[in-house]
């Protein structure tokens with residue numbers, strides 16, 4: 001093995017990327033861009049820095065295929081990470097400390113700097129082995145996924161540059177798996193960020209009367225709580241997977257009349273608000289949930305109103321749920337399954353991603369997108385304290401991508417008589 005292929009050198013490149021502080025809300029994007037560009041140069045990949053919004057670079061790397069007419073492969077990852085509370089970590093979140101077990105502690109070690117670097121390492125190995133792609137392989141490193149991707153993947157997916165890339169399949173992030181099976185995702189839940197507001201007459205804190213803002217809001221909260229418990233029970237009973245139910249969590253409560261010492265204690269307020277992070281599966285009945293919100297959670301009859309801070313439709317423009325086929329009807333699915341197996345990995349049952357990723361912008365355009373972050377035997381620590389990834393798992397993940405990229409980049413669609421389309 002050459003020095004670049006030495007496992008400790010591979011791990012130290014990962015650590016370098018992790019040490020760049022790209023935490024929201026002030027990510028150091030240019031330092032990350034410089035690092036990625038230096039990697040691209042060392043791999044002789046073409047590179048382009050796109051700035052759809054100033055200060056927010058998207059890096060696009062290209063490994064040209066021998067048949068540029070075939071749809072290309074896009075390997076996407078985001079460069080930003082979520083904030084952390086450093087004093088609550090065993091090791092500082094941007095040290096990328098490697099402990100004696102081989103665990104690498106860092107914000108972004110799971111979400112998702114691992115994946116971005118694993119793509120690059122897989123390409124490094126494929127190049128060293130003399131592999132030549134037939135399809136063009138693109139890598140995109142996008143900003144702002146953690147805050148919605150509007151200045152990153154969303155603009156990228158809508159750009160002329162993207163159209164010209166003729167992308168046929170997108171690979172994006174997944175989640176760690178606590179068992180030996182890798183998790184793989186074919187769709188994701190849609191975020192609905194709901195704010196409900198109650199109004200009522202103010203009054204003396206000692207008086208019992210109907211229709212106070214607080215009581216009206218409490219009735220709604222109780223109704224939401226019952227719905228939440230019913231959905232959660234389906235998961236607890238093993239009847240539904242996490243991504244197959246509608247989740248709803250109260251994320252803020254805002255009420256009361258402020259005073260210099262806290263809140264006025266003997267005045268019932270005339271307004272009260274609550275915010276909910278709702279996640280709706282693409283297969284859910286969107287209309288019935290809308291009805292439930294309007295009639296049960298924020299009924300006008302109870303002096304309530306509601307707004308959405310965000311509401312992503314579960315349907316595409318044809319009214320169909322947005323999902324990628326996870327069966328033999330989708331050759332990219334079959335290829336991924338085969339490639340993981342070939343690299344001695346095991347896949348779990350395909351799932352719906354419980355939160356959101358940039359994959360939704362690609363799926364919305366009608367493209368197949370598969371969510372996969374190869375981390376088995378790993379606790380799910382994205383957005384948590386002490387996020388870590390074991391170096392042996394990281395290295396195994398590179399084997400997975402090496403196998404997947406090889407399969408994808410060599411794939412030539414065959415017609416029924418066995419002749420490849422390009423030969424016809």
Ligand SMILES: CSCC[C@H](NC=O)C(=O)O
Nearest residue numbers: 145146147148191355356
């Ligand atoms: C919906 S925009 C925010 C995106 C974010 N993604 C990862 O955690 C999420 O909350 O799912």
Ligand SMILES: [Zn+2]
Nearest residue numbers: 111112145173
């Ligand atoms: Zn992520």
Ligand SMILES: [Zn+2]
Nearest residue numbers: 082111146382
């Ligand atoms: Zn995240």
